[in-house]
Amino acid sequence: MISPECNELFRSGPKLGENRTKNAQLLTATSTTNDRALQRKLSAQRESDYSNAIEFAGDDMSEFRRACEKVKQFMLGDNELKTIRDRLLENMRRGLDREGVKDAKVARKFKINTENLNQIGSENPSFLTKEAILVKMLPSFVTHLPDGRECGTFIALDLGGTNFRVLLIDINEEQIDMDSQIYRVPQECMTGTGEALFDHIAKCMSDFINRMGFADRKIACGFTFSFPCEQYAINSASLITWTKGFSATGVEGKDVVTLLTEAVARRGDITVDIVAVVNDTVGTLMSCAFEDHACQIGLIAGTGSNACYMEKQSNITKLDGLQDADGKMCINMEWGAFGDDGALDEWTTEYDRILDANSVHPTKQRFEKMMAGMYLGEIVRLILLDMCKEGIVFTDDALPILETPESFGTHMVSQIVDNQPRHFAAVQNILACADIGAIRRDCEIVYMVCDAVSRRASYMCAAGISAIAIKIHQNRPDEYLDITCGVDGSVYKKHPTFAKLLKVKTNELVGLGIYVNFRLSHDGSGKGAALVSAVSTR
Helix, strand or coil: CCCHHHHHHHCCCCCCCCCHHHHHHHHHHCHHHHHHHHHHHHHHHHCCCHHHHHHHHCHHHHHHHHHHHHHHHHCCCHHHHHHHHHHHHHHHHHHHCHHHHHHHHHHHHHCCCHHHHHHHCCCCCHHHHCCCCCCCCEECCCCCCCCCCCCEEEEEEEECCCEEEEEEEEEECCEEEEEEEEEECCHHHHHCEHHHHHHHHHHHHHHHHHHHCCCCCCEEEEEEECCCEEEEECCEEEECCCCCCCCCECCECCEHHHHHHHHHHHHCCCCEEEEEEECHHHHHHHHHHHHCCCEEEEEEECCCEEEEEEEEHHHCCCCCCCCCCCCEEEEECCHHHCCCCCCCHHHCCHHHHHHHHCCCCCCCCHHHHCCCHHHHHHHHHHHHHHHHHCCCCCCHHHHHHHCCCCCCCHHHHHHHHCCCHHHHHHHHHHHHCCCCCCCHHHHHHHHHHHHHHHHHHHHHHHHHHHHHHHHHHCCCCCCCEEEEEEEECHHHHHCCCHHHHHHHHHHHHCCCCEEEEEEECCCHHHHHHHHHHHHHHC
16 A cells, blocks of 8 residues: 555656655665555566556556556567577578579669559569568678687777777687777768778787787788678678667778778888688677587677677578588578568557667668667667656656657666665665656666666677577477577676576577577687688698
8 A cells, every 4th residue: 555645756747757856865764664565666667567556556656657658568478589580590591592582683773662563463473572571681601610720810890880899809619819909980980981990900909019010921811790791702791781879971881801901001110911801790799609619600799789600501591502411511690680561560569660760771770679789779769759748757857858869878778777776875876877857756767768778788688699509409409409509799798687587588589499598708809710711721
């Protein structure tokens, strides 16, 4: 039973949020009276059972009830997740299939859309009605994983966000020693010309190689380039499209190894041989497989999101001339674009649509935008902004802050989820760092929003990993499959609940005969590039 004082406090009205100090004192004074109802409500929140939370809230907690109604949009049941999983599986199959890829290319050439398709008539070829291949399923030409025979000294490059890393890696007798330096990628390089971007990369390489004392020798180099690429060989890949806020001109459709080689040549002060170009996801798989030979899947759960896995070569029918039909090849899925055709529209909220419309690449990377670290904080901001405008949470003083894009970072989401709302002082302090004043009720709602957005992210990722595990199991359905997924990325490493929820939900979705372990892949995007180089030269 909530005390009359608390009922008065939580009653909505035009004066919501006034006398904040007095209200906070009143909440503290009545906390014992409200403890049982609060525990029941928080328990419902932790289980994401927001329907029960609404029931517990009662008529006298209408703001919390209204908040729960909005958060319900982010709840995903197992049946919905299995539908997402199965749709991704079908996208994977089409992305590997020769006919599916051919049909998509021809349809793109004719630029068919729904309106002119109706005008063309039903007698036209079936390819015109086929959907584009959005999950690219890109062959990496990495056909072997580390087996302990790798040795040598390599330079590794890692470009995948606002930081660029150069590493010196020595591999010897199943041990890896590394030295590295991180360089910032200025905004003007991210959005300027491709030549300026690669000149900056070459400058950073020169600085590091000279400091390490290797300027006078030619050294093999592995390049982790964490963007969607069409790969033609282990050392040749052209950029399909920029993601993660990059839009440098003159790069899409070009071979990034060639562009980097030309930039290094323009300087003339270092000599490198770029023997491999890989995606960060492939590098993550390689790094984990060096330590765990059961590793068959690589996952990035950080600023962006992507996955790769080892596929049987006979299933990659879109590639000609594969020498070993029974062998394997690592497939870089580029799963971020899953749903760009509307496959995820049933689970896309109004806040997802606003975020997408305001993003650098609208209508693209829908799957990634629902679970990657670059977007989680922004989704929470949009929800809280909507709630604030409706008088559900905070006072009008918070509006200017919440109206500012990127003002609520994903790191704040992680910090808030790590503090249960009954410890509302900690959540208050986190919000205060963003100049947002909050009473206890505000903190409870903010926690619920952060938890719901985080939980959906981990569950969407679990649907993706379960699809991969099932696809691998289809190659040997009579065997029990116990495999490892190597993971790298800030969301997996730093978010307090993401990793646990991902593991539990993945193994609920894969069904009998499959178990997926998850293992942190230490510095996969750097070490992995060197390992690909070492494997290719062993």
